[in-house]
Amino acid sequence: MRYLVVGSGGREHAIYCRLMSDGSASEVYVAPGNGGIDKNFRVNISATDFEGLYKFVKEKSIDMVVVGPEVPLVAGIVDFFIDRGVPCFGPKKAAAMIEGSKLFAKRIMEKYNVPTAKHYDFKGQSDLLDFLKKSHFPVVIKLDGLAAGKGVAIPENYEEAFSFVKENVGESTDVYIEEYLEGEEASVLGISDGTTVIPFIAAQDHKRVFDGDKGPNTGGMGAYAPAPVITSERMDFIQKEVMQPVIDGLRSEGAPFVGILYAGVMVTKNGIKVLEFNARFGDPETQVILPLLDVPLGTLFKAAIDGNLHKVSVRFKNEHAMTTVIASRGYPGSYEKNKVISGLNDVQDVMVFHAGTEEQNGQIVSSGGRVLNVTATGSSLKEAKEKIYSQIDKIKFDGAFYRRDIGYKAL
Ligand code: AMP
Ligand code: GLY
Numbered sequence: 001m002r003y004l005v006v007g008s009g010g011r012e013h014a015i016y017c018r019l020m021s022d023g024s025a026s027e028v029y030v031a032p033g034n035g036g037i038d039k040n041f042r043v044n045i046s047a048t049d050f051e052g053l054y055k056f057v058k059e060k061s062i063d064m065v066v067v068g069p070e071v072p073l074v075a076g077i078v079d080f081f082i083d084r085g086v087p088c089f090g091p092k093k094a095a096a097m098i099e100g101s102k103l104f105a106k107r108i109m110e111k112y113n114v115p116t117a118k119h120y121d122f123k124g125q126s127d128l129l130d131f132l133k134k135s136h137f138p139v140v141i142k143l144d145g146l147a148a149g150k151g152v153a154i155p156e157n158y159e160e161a162f163s164f165v166k167e168n169v170g171e172s173t174d175v176y177i178e179e180y181l182e183g184e185e186a187s188v189l190g191i192s193d194g195t196t197v198i199p200f201i202a203a204q205d206h207k208r209v210f211d212g213d214k215g216p217n218t219g220g221m222g223a224y225a226p227a228p229v230i231t232s233e234r235m236d237f238i239q240k241e242v243m244q245p246v247i248d249g250l251r252s253e254g255a256p257f258v259g260i261l262y263a264g265v266m267v268t269k270n271g272i273k274v275l276e277f278n279a280r281f282g283d284p285e286t287q288v289i290l291p292l293l294d295v296p297l298g299t300l301f302k303a304a305i306d307g308n309l310h311k312v313s314v315r316f317k318n319e320h321a322m323t324t325v326i327a328s329r330g331y332p333g334s335y336e337k338n339k340v341i342s343g344l345n346d347v348q349d350v351m352v353f354h355a356g357t358e359e360q361n362g363q364i365v366s367s368g369g370r371v372l373n374v375t376a377t378g379s380s381l382k383e384a385k386e387k388i389y390s391q392i393d394k395i396k397f398d399g400a401f402y403r404r405d406i407g408y409k410a411l
Helices: 010-021 050-059 070-074 077-083 093-100 102-111 126-133 158-168 232-252 285-292 297-305 381-394
Strands: 002-007 027-032 064-067 119-123 140-143 174-178 184-193 197-199 208-210 214-217 222-225 258-268 271-278 320-328 351-354 357-360 363-366 370-378
Touching: 002 010, 002 050, 010 027, 010 285, 010 297, 010 351, 010 370, 027 050, 050 077, 064 077, 064 297, 070 077, 070 093, 077 093, 093 102, 093 232, 093 258, 093 271, 102 174, 102 232, 102 271, 119 126, 126 158, 126 174, 140 158, 184 232, 184 285, 184 297, 197 232, 222 285, 232 258, 232 271, 258 297, 285 320, 285 370, 320 381, 370 381
Parallel strands: 002 027, 002 064
Antiparallel strands: 119 174, 140 174, 184 197, 184 258, 208 214, 222 320, 258 271, 320 370, 351 370, 357 363
């Protein structure tokens, strides 16, 4: 099988490595990829240049396209390829709206009785600000569309809420306020063919930039799996009361979901509540889930596309995985780029997935805020952690930083 993976982050490097190593693939190309992808398989075409990607697919006789990020999914990349007879793993545009519109996701959850926080809808600023004046803080304000993680604010008081609204809400902006939930977060991803959904082991991401969950939110500074907060009882609940109702609901809405459904959940003292859905693999959750997967990834993709997931059993190794993101000074604000990275070949017993890197004149340099994902597996989480932190300082670039406490809630 020849695959084209669309995207350029650590997630896509992990999918590439996995397809190449587990017998799924003879060739895996990645567009646009990053410095971690062998240069013969790195394709300089953007993830939203559908015509360009299609031309490449024909040239190289690609058997399956696998889509990583949300932007091309919400723009209809899967519809585009399927219309042209190319098998493509991911949800079509109508189903990807579960991530593309938070209000759509809320409507689906309410209609199909999926537990989530109470919410109140608004358009524009005026009624919203009136409501906020009377609110007890903290509250959660969410903008409807894709916002690369910047569409959620958790103001502690009216002044903070006011400045977020003034900066981000226009006259016709759809926005809602949601009750603030306390608890521990986890990410539960599952693969679906539109009817069956099979959950993977749960993972936990670390969204804040600094140790001890301090500082601003990021795309994720590290992750580990399995996450013990999701006990088998809770996993059972998530399968029956969250994943399956959403898959059944989307199908009955005429938008069957084929791909990876990602539920971001909060374990509260009143039970599990869904914070959000994503229509794709998480980043960096994928970097810890795939190394533990005990079946070839390509067979899962094919079974999902063919509607055959009920015939497949998904197994995971009885091990633990952790990944730590090395980021570039300034991230998640404006960060430094083009720093030469050294030591990538000096590390032992860890996998290094590239995220924001590129190759320039034979050197690997930083090109993004999240630069590398140092990843290890072990018979315990502690062992995986020790492997990472015994090696991570061998990798150097100017302004590199990382969290030292990944996995602390489980350890
Ligand atoms: P979202 O993009 O909806 O997952 O929100 C981003 C982050 O904001 C989540 O990972 C949570 O840490 C936080 N968050 C979102 N909704 C809530 C909520 N209702 N209560 C508390 N925290 C929340
Ligand atoms: N790690 C969070 C996400 O992929 O959205």
